[in-house]
Every structure is written in C-alpha cells, then in structure tokens.
Amino acid sequence: MLIDTHAHLDMDEFREDIEEVIERALNGGIARIITVGIDIPSSLKALEMANRYDFIYSSIGYHPHNADCLDASGMEELSRLAGEPKVVAWGEIGLDFFRRHSPPEKQIAAFEQQLDMAFQYNLPVIIHDRDAHDETFKILNKNKDRKSKGVIHCFSGDYSLAMAFIDIGYYISIPGTVTYAKAVEVQEVASRIPIDRLLVETDAPFLAPVPKRGKRNEPLFVNHTARRIAQLRGMDFEEFSLKTSENAGRLFGIG
Numbered sequence: 001m002l003i004d005t006h007a008h009l010d011m012d013e014f015r016e017d018i019e020e021v022i023e024r025a026l027n028g029g030i031a032r033i034i035t036v037g038i039d040i041p042s043s044l045k046a047l048e049m050a051n052r053y054d055f056i057y058s059s060i061g062y063h064p065h066n067a068d069c070l071d072a073s074g075m076e077e078l079s080r081l082a083g084e085p086k087v088v089a090w091g092e093i094g095l096d097f098f099r100r101h102s103p104p105e106k107q108i109a110a111f112e113q114q115l116d117m118a119f120q121y122n123l124p125v126i127i128h129d130r131d132a133h134d135e136t137f138k139i140l141n142k143n144k145d146r147k148s149k150g151v152i153h154c155f156s157g158d159y160s161l162a163m164a165f166i167d168i169g170y171y172i173s174i175p176g177t178v179t180y181a182k183a184v185e186v187q188e189v190a191s192r193i194p195i196d197r198l199l200v201e202t203d204a205p206f207l208a209p210v211p212k213r214g215k216r217n218e219p220l221f222v223n224h225t226a227r228r229i230a231q232l233r234g235m236d237f238e239e240f241s242l243k244t245s246e247n248a249g250r251l252f253g254i255g
C-alpha cells in the first residue's frame with residue numbers, strides 16, 4: 001500500500017484514459033492519490049475528481065508559473081474551495097526562478113498570500129521550489145511558528161537543505177528522479193533523511209521513474225520510486241510503504 005502524494009490527474013495527458021489509469025493504480029496497491037491544482041480551473045477539476053472517487057483527494061492553489069494571474073477574485077474562489085471536505089492541502093504554491101513564467105516579485109507575493117490563507121484554514125501546504133531554495137526557505141522560516149506545515153514537493157536540493165526544511169517542520173517528497181542513475185544528490189537525500197519525514201510522489205504525468213522513464217507517468221509508477229528508495233535505505237519495501245503512507249496520512253489527515 002502506497003500513497004501518491006502528488007499527481008496532476010486533471011491534465012490533458014489523462015483525458016483519454018483516466019478511468020484505466022485510476023483502475024491500474026488501485027489494482028497496483030496505490031491506496032490514495034492527491035491530485036494537485038495549479039490554478040482555478042485545475043483546482044476545480046481536481047476537487048471534482050476527488051468527489052467522484054473515495055480514495056482520491058485534492059489540493060487547491062496557484063502555481064508560481066501562474067502567479068501573475070492570481071487576483072482578488074481568484075483568492076476568494078480558492079478560499080471558498082478550501083472549506084471543501086475533500087480538499088486536504090493548499091498547493092502547489094511556491095517559487096520557480098528557473099522558468100520565470102511570472103516575475104519573481106509576483107511569485108513571492110502570491111506565495112506569501114496563499115501561505116497565509118492556507119494557515120488560516122489549517123491546511124498543510126504543498127511547496128514547489130525550483131532554483132529558488134534560499135528565498136523559499138526564508139519565507140517558510142518566517143512562518144515557522146504557525147501551526148500548519150507542509151511538504152517540499154519534488155525535492156531538488158541537497159541533504160543539508162532537506163534537513164533545514166525538516167528542522168522547521170516540513171516533509172520532503174521524493175519523485176521518480178531518484179531512480180535515475182545520475183541523480184546522486186536526490187538519492188543521498190532519500191537515503192539519509194529521517195523516515196518519518198519522507199513522502200513519495202509521481203508528479204504524473206511528468207518525471208516517470210525508470211523503467212518507464214521518457215513515457216507518460218501515472219500514479220501506479222510510484223511503486224518503482226518507492227522500491228528504489230527502500231533499496232537505497234536497506235529497508236523492506238512493505239515497511240517503507242507503511243511508514244511513508246503513515247506520514248502522508250498524518251500530514252494530510254487522510255489516514
């Protein structure tokens with residue numbers, strides 16, 4: 001039993017066969033999936049999917065790529081959705097200084113505003129941090145005394161950064177890149193951080209793990225990621241699955 005803590009099931013890549021994708025995940029031991037919003041339409045679709053399937057949950061939020069378009073009515077819509085029972089997190093939110101689809105100052109404003117709302121609603125946050133480690137850490141650290149915490153999704157930093165996030169209460173989510181031979185940094189993180197702060201995810205349809213690398217990713221494939229990390233840690237796969245599922249259950253309240 002595993003939990004895919006981060007997938008984008010509303011994306012076009014799944015339009016043709018979403019029922020089969022969900023079926024395969026269920027039959028393959030994926031006990032729960034969190035499907036993640038990146039703007040208002042995708043948050044709405046994610047929630048609709050979560051309402052249709054017991055074992056699917058949703059998050060809502062504005063991705064840093066779209067930060068530019070977040071206005072007062074968008075925030076209002078998000079706060080309305082935040083109270084829905086199947087909404088278990090606010091995200092993905094954060095900073096992306098790699099692509100810079102939105103200007104950094106807009107990203108920072110949208111990030112801080114959404115963090116504040118998430119914490120008011122007592123929702124955990126799902127953080128996107130790409131090439132923005134210092135700034136992301138600074139903002140989360142400023143808020144470290146708030147009760148709600150969250151996860152650094154698709155973690156791409158080194159071990160010391162992972163530990164810095166863990167020290168202020170965050171979880172680290174490891175994607176399929178850990179299966180890539182050259183990904184030594186993420187392998188080190190996955191093998192050394194405390195097991196009680198580790199989550200696994202697909203980020204489907206992106207970042208398919210070996211042996212599916214280059215193909216469309218789907219929740220079932222989180223199995224490959226989990227197996228690889230269990231092996232790196234010298235842990236039994238069942239034990240690893242149980243621990244990381246407990247972590248996801250605790251963070252998102254979906255035990």
Ligand SMILES: [Zn+2]
Nearest residue numbers: 006036092203
């Ligand atoms: Zn994502």
